Amino acid sequence: xxxxxxxxxxxxxxxxxxxxxxxxxxxxxxxxxxxxxxxxxxxxxxxxxxxxxxxxxxxxxxxxxxxxxxxxxxxxxxxxxxxxxxxxxxxxxxxxxxxxxxxxxxxxxxxxxxxxxxxxxxxxxxxxxxxxxxxxxxxxxxxxxxxxxxxxxxxxxxxxxxxxxxxxxxxxxxxxxxxxxxxxxxxxxxxxxxxxxxxxxxxxxxxxxxxxxxxxxxxxxxxxxxxxxxxxxxxxxxx
Amino acid sequence: xxxxxxxxxxxxxxxxxxxxxxxxxxxxxxxxxxxxxxxxxxxxxxxxxxxxxxxxxxxxxxxxxxxxxxxxxxxxxxxxxxxxxxxx
Ligand SMILES: [Zn+2]
Numbered sequence: 001x002x003x004x005x006x007x008x009x010x011x012x013x014x015x016x017x018x019x020x021x022x023x024x025x026x027x028x029x030x031x032x033x034x035x036x037x038x039x040x041x042x043x044x045x046x047x048x049x050x051x052x053x054x055x056x057x058x059x060x061x062x063x064x065x066x067x068x069x070x071x072x073x074x075x076x077x078x079x080x081x082x083x084x085x086x087x088x089x090x091x092x093x094x095x096x097x098x099x100x101x102x103x104x105x106x107x108x109x110x111x112x113x114x115x116x117x118x119x120x121x122x123x124x125x126x127x128x129x130x131x132x133x134x135x136x137x138x139x140x141x142x143x144x145x146x147x148x149x150x151x152x153x154x155x156x157x158x159x160x161x162x163x164x165x166x167x168x169x170x171x172x173x174x175x176x177x178x179x180x181x182x183x184x185x186x187x188x189x190x191x192x193x194x195x196x197x198x199x200x201x202x203x204x205x206x207x208x209x210x211x212x213x214x215x216x217x218x219x220x221x222x223x224x225x226x227x228x229x230x231x232x233x234x235x236x237x238x239x
Numbered sequence: 240x241x242x243x244x245x246x247x248x249x250x251x252x253x254x255x256x257x258x259x260x261x262x263x264x265x266x267x268x269x270x271x272x273x274x275x276x277x278x279x280x281x282x283x284x285x286x287x288x289x290x291x292x293x294x295x296x297x298x299x300x301x302x303x304x305x306x307x308x309x310x311x312x313x314x315x316x317x318x319x320x321x322x323x324x325x326x327x
Contacts, residue, residue: 082310
């Protein structure tokens with residue numbers, strides 16, 4: 001999260017001294033695309049900035065919505081994130097991907113904003129460790145005792161004739177899935193949006209949210225299980 | 240070491256397999272647990288269906304159409320970007 005911390009120290013004197021004519025020690029870790037993009041951004045190419053915004057703006061709004069009360073605030077936080085990105089381009093050290101750095105700035109701001117709005121329920125839910133006792137899958141679906149304890153009493157049925165593409169061809173299915181995702185508590189929604197919707201690597205998600213890999217999979221799995229239940233219900237109701 | 244499929248499968252319960260499914264799909268369940276899950280899946284239709292469900296959900300979420308989002312103040316941002324460059 002180094003880049004994010006740097007972006008928030010906000011000393012402009014420091015930022016100028018960081019403008020290196022050659023690659024910094026860590027920038028060789030960047031992908032070629034990221035490296036090219038950051039070079040063009042630092043040169044002030046507007047087209048590069050436009051493509052950066054086009055690529056990430058939607059994802060940033062979707063992320064922000066998990067932290068703050070309403071859409072308008074999410075848009076403000078995202079706009080503010082882009083301002084910080086512009087002002088901090090020279091502080092980006094390439095220790096993470098450009099996307100991780102930008103998302104990190106957004107998460108920091110969105111959490112901050114959520115806290116300032118005194119939305120204690122959301123914020124404390126985000127900060128607290130999930131109640132580890134609670135399992136993702138309803139324990140009632142398993143045998144409780146005897147030789148078969150811990151094995152399926154009510155096993156899931158295969159969705160053999162289904163594919164995600166087929167399911168999403170129905171508007172009602174899309175709406176049902178969106179509702180299931182929107183209903184997730186922020187802790188679960190955030191990991192699902194980052195990992196499954198935006199395709200961010202697990203290690204990057206952990207770094208952005210400052211959580212352990214174990215915690216990531218606990219949350220991610222709970223989120224997926226709730227969406228799985230929504231699919232199961234949808235398929236059952238339709239049958 | 241000879242071990243029947245049933246015996247191998249009982250080294251991990253369905254409940255455990257279900258809890259570790261997301262980590263398993265990313266090969267992050269740990270070597271020992273990963274091996275037990277593989278053996279279990281070979282003989283347990285319920286868990287096989289469950290793992291497939293979660294893989295389905297993972298793909299489904301990625302494929303959900305995303306609403307296009309426009310900047311609230313594109314000119315302001317562009318202006319700031321241009322101004323930043325002029326300052327240097
Ligand atoms: Zn099983």
